Amino acid sequence: xxxxxxxxxxxxxxxxxxxxxxxxxxxxxxxxxxxxxxxxxxxxxxxxxxxxxxxxxxxxxxxxxxxxxxxxxxxxxxxxxxxxxxxxxxxxxxxxxxxxxxxxxxxxxxxxxxxxxxxxxxxxxxxxxxxxxxxxxxxxxxxxxxxxxxxxxxxxxxxxxxxxxxxxxxxxxxxxxxxxx
Numbered sequence: 001x002x003x004x005x006x007x008x009x010x011x012x013x014x015x016x017x018x019x020x021x022x023x024x025x026x027x028x029x030x031x032x033x034x035x036x037x038x039x040x041x042x043x044x045x046x047x048x049x050x051x052x053x054x055x056x057x058x059x060x061x062x063x064x065x066x067x068x069x070x071x072x073x074x075x076x077x078x079x080x081x082x083x084x085x086x087x088x089x090x091x092x093x094x095x096x097x098x099x100x101x102x103x104x105x106x107x108x109x110x111x112x113x114x115x116x117x118x119x120x121x122x123x124x125x126x127x128x129x130x131x132x133x134x135x136x137x138x139x140x141x142x143x144x145x146x147x148x149x150x151x152x153x154x155x156x157x158x159x160x161x162x163x164x165x166x167x168x169x170x171x172x173x174x175x176x177x178x179x180x181x
Contacts, residue, residue, distance in 0.1 A: 042055070042056075043116075048114070049099065049114040049115055049116045050111065050113075050114040052116070053099050053101070053111075053114050056097075057096070060101065060110070060111055060114070061108060061109040061110070062075070062092060062094050062101065062103050062108035062109070062111075063108060063109075065094055065096050065101065066094065068096070072095075072096075072097075072162065072165065072166075073094065073095065073096050074094070074095040074158075074159065074162040075092065075093065075094040075095070076092070076093060076155075076159075077090060077091070077092055077093070077105060078090070078091060078093045078148050078149070078150065078159075079091075079148065079149040079150075080093075080102065080146060080147070080148060080149075081132065081147040081148070081149050088149065090105055091103060091104065091105065091112070092104070092105050092108055093148070094111075095117075095159075095162055095163065095166055097166065097169060098116055098117055098118035098166045098167075098169035099114055099115070099116060099117070099166075100114070100115040100116075100117050100135075100146070100163075100166075101113075101114050102114070102115075115135075115145055115146060117135055117145070117163055117166045117167055118166065118167060118168075118169035119138050119167060119169075120135050120136060120137060120138065120145065120163075120167045121135070121136045121137070121138055121142050121167075122134070122135060122136075122160060122163055122164055122167060123136070124156060124160055126153070126156075130149055130150075131149070131150040131151075131152065131153055131155070131156035132147055132148065132149050132150070132156070133147070133148050133150070133156060133159055133160050133163060134146075134147045135147070135148075135163060
């Protein structure tokens with residue numbers, strides 16, 4: 001009888017500890033949900049990705065963004081693929097949080113274009129000697145936002161991985177919609 005009582009007390013302590021952990025996890029989750037809701041409101045109240053980036057980062061020059069710490073930053077010279085009516089163009093591309101900044105290679109103080117890549121669909125395509133990452137919105141049907149061309153398969157994979165993380169900005173969880181090369 002004493003052994004049963006001891007076992008019951010042990011199980012009760014484990015159950016109490018587990019319940020405390022569940023309550024703590026729930027409180028953390030609720031705080032994060034409130035924080036995300038505030039951020040989503042901030043993100044929704046800007047008319048363009050560029051105005052939002054300015055509100056968040058204050059200075060969107062490439063040099064300043066590359067110096068800021070606290071989040072992953074990826075950058076490099078990449079070719080943006082347009083359609084047959086417009087020739088491809090080389091840009092200095094910088095990925096910071098969920099923003100893709102495109103600068104003229106010789107003018108990195110002001111981005112020519114800023115794209116949000118959170119909640120996007122990624123796909124890769126290869127043709128002999130050329131490697132592409134296509135970034136599309138999650139609208140139905142998906143709307144292409146940008147196509148980037150890479151010189152090597154390794155570059156394509158590296159950027160695909162970084163863009164995949166940026167597309168998961170709100171959740172931090174791998175999305176099934178991100179397809180690997």
